[in-house]
Amino acid sequence: MLNYQNGDQRAFRELFEIHQKPVINFCFRFCQNRALAEDLAQEVFLRVYRGAAGYRPEARFNTWLYRIAVNVCLNETRKIHYRVQVDSIDRPGPKGGDDSPKQICDEEQADPGEKVASKQRGEMIARSLAGLPDQQRIALALRTYQEFSYEDIAGQMSCSEGKVKTLIFRARQSLKEMLKDFL
Amino acid sequence: MKKTCNINPKMNQLLSAFADGHLSEKDRSLVVRHLEACDLCRDEYAAIQSIDRLLRKSEELEPSANFADSFWRKVDAMEAAKERKAWFNWRDWGFRPVWAAAAATLVIASGVFLYHRTPFRALDDAGDSTGLLIAEDIDLYDDFEVVQHLELLEQWETISSMEEI
Numbered sequence: 001m002l003n004y005q006n007g008d009q010r011a012f013r014e015l016f017e018i019h020q021k022p023v024i025n026f027c028f029r030f031c032q033n034r035a036l037a038e039d040l041a042q043e044v045f046l047r048v049y050r051g052a053a054g055y056r057p058e059a060r061f062n063t064w065l066y067r068i069a070v071n072v073c074l075n076e077t078r079k080i081h082y083r084v085q086v087d088s089i090d091r092p093g094p095k096g097g098d099d100s101p102k103q104i105c106d107e108e109q110a111d112p113g114e115k116v117a118s119k120q121r122g123e124m125i126a127r128s129l130a131g132l133p134d135q136q137r138i139a140l141a142l143r144t145y146q147e148f149s150y151e152d153i154a155g156q157m158s159c160s161e162g163k164v165k166t167l168i169f170r171a172r173q174s175l176k177e178m179l180k181d182f183l
Numbered sequence: 184m185k186k187t188c189n190i191n192p193k194m195n196q197l198l199s200a201f202a203d204g205h206l207s208e209k210d211r212s213l214v215v216r217h218l219e220a221c222d223l224c225r226d227e228y229a230a231i232q233s234i235d236r237l238l239r240k241s242e243e244l245e246p247s248a249n250f251a252d253s254f255w256r257k258v259d260a261m262e263a264a265k266e267r268k269a270w271f272n273w274r275d276w277g278f279r280p281v282w283a284a285a286a287a288t289l290v291i292a293s294g295v296f297l298y299h300r301t302p303f304r305a306l307d308d309a310g311d312s313t314g315l316l317i318a319e320d321i322d323l324y325d326d327f328e329v330v331q332h333l334e335l336l337e338q339w340e341t342i343s344s345m346e347e348i
Contacts, residue, residue, distance in 0.1 A: 016251070016254070020246050020250065020251065020254075021244075021245065021246055024244055024246055024250070025243060025244050028244050034244060034247075037244070038246070038247060038250055038253075041250075042250075042253065042254045042257060045254060046254075046257060046258070046261065049258060049261075050261070121237070121241065122241045125237060125238060125241045126241075129238075140238075143203060144235055144238045144239060145238070145239070149205070150200075150203070150205045165196070165199070165200050165205070166196070168199055168200075168203070169195070169196045169199040169200070172199055172231055172234055173195070175234050175238075176230050176231075176234060179234065179237060182237060183230055183233045183234065183237070
C-alpha cells in the first residue's frame with residue numbers, strides 16, 4: 001500500500017489481485033447476492049484507489065481495507081434498506097451462471113446424496129447468516145472468515161471491544177438455534 | 184429452549200470469547216476449570232466450535248470472469264473524469280499574480296480595441312449627434328445608413344432640382 005501511495009500503480013494491481021476474492025466473499029456473506037456482492041467489492045476497491053492518501057502505515061492494510069468494506073456494506077443497507085434474500089440453489093444467477101457458492105468440502109468426489117445434503121447445508125447457513133442483524137453478521141464474518149482480532153474488529157466497526165464480544169456471542173447463540181440440525 | 188449454566192450464568196459469553204482466544208489469563212483459567220466440571224458448558228463450547236467449523240467449510244465464491252475488467256473500466260472512467268475536472272479546477276492552477284495581470288491586460292486591450300472600432304466614436308469625433316441618438320434609441324441602429332445621410336435627405340429637394348437642371 002505504501003508503494004501505491006508513492007505512485008506505484010502496479011502495487012495497487014497486486015493488492016487488487018490478492019484481496020479481490022476475500023472482499024467479494026465478505027460482501028457476499030453480508031448480502032447473499034453475488035451480483036450485489038461484486039458491486040460492493042468494486043466500490044470497496046474504488047474507495048481504496050481514491051483514498052490511498054488517507055491510509056496511515058500505523059494500521060495494517062488488511063484492517064483498513066475491511067474497515068472500508070464494513071462501511072460500504074452498512075451504507076448499502078442504509079441506502080436502500082436492502083432486505084437480504086437468499087437465492088434458491090435452483091435459480092440461475094443474473095447472467096445464467098451458477099450464483100450459489102462452491103462448497104469447500106470435496107464435493108467433486110461425493111455421492112449425489114451427499115452433494116444434495118451439502119447444498120442444503122450451504123443454503124441453510126446462508127439463510128441463517130442472512131437472518132442475523134447486520135452488525136452481528138459483520139462481526140461474526142470478520143472473526144470467523146477473516147480471523148481478525150476483537151481489537152481490529154472494534155476499529156473496523158467503530159465500536160468497543162466489549163460490544164464486539166457481545167455481537168459475536170449473540171450471533172453464535174442465534175446460529176446455534178437456527179443450525180441445530182446440522183450441529 | 185436455551186440452557187444456562189447454573190454455576191456461572193455468564194459462562195456462555197465467556198465461552199464465546201474463549202473459543203476466539205480473547206480472554207484474560209484469569210478468565211481463561213476460570214473457563215478451563217469450569218469446563219472440567221460442567222457438562223452443560225462443555226456441550227455449549229462444543230456447539231460453538233461446530234458452528235465455526237460449519238461456517239468455515241461453506242461458501243466460497245470465485246470472482247466472476249469479468250469482475251476485474253469491469254473494475255478497471257470503472258477506474259479508467261474515474262481517472263478520465265478526474266482529468267476533465269482538473270482542467271477546469273481553478274484551485275489547481277493556483278493564484279498567481281501573472282494570471283491576474285494577464286487578465287487585466289486582456290480586458291484593457293479589448294476595451295481600447297472596441298472603443299476605436301465603434302462607429303459612435305467616429306461620429307462623436309466628427310461632432311455629429313447621430314451617434315448619441317442611436318445610443319439613446321437602439322432601433323435607429325437598423326437604419327444607421329439612413330441616419331448617417333440625413334443631411335442628404337434634408338437637402339433632397341435641392342439636390343433633385345439641381346439634377347433636373
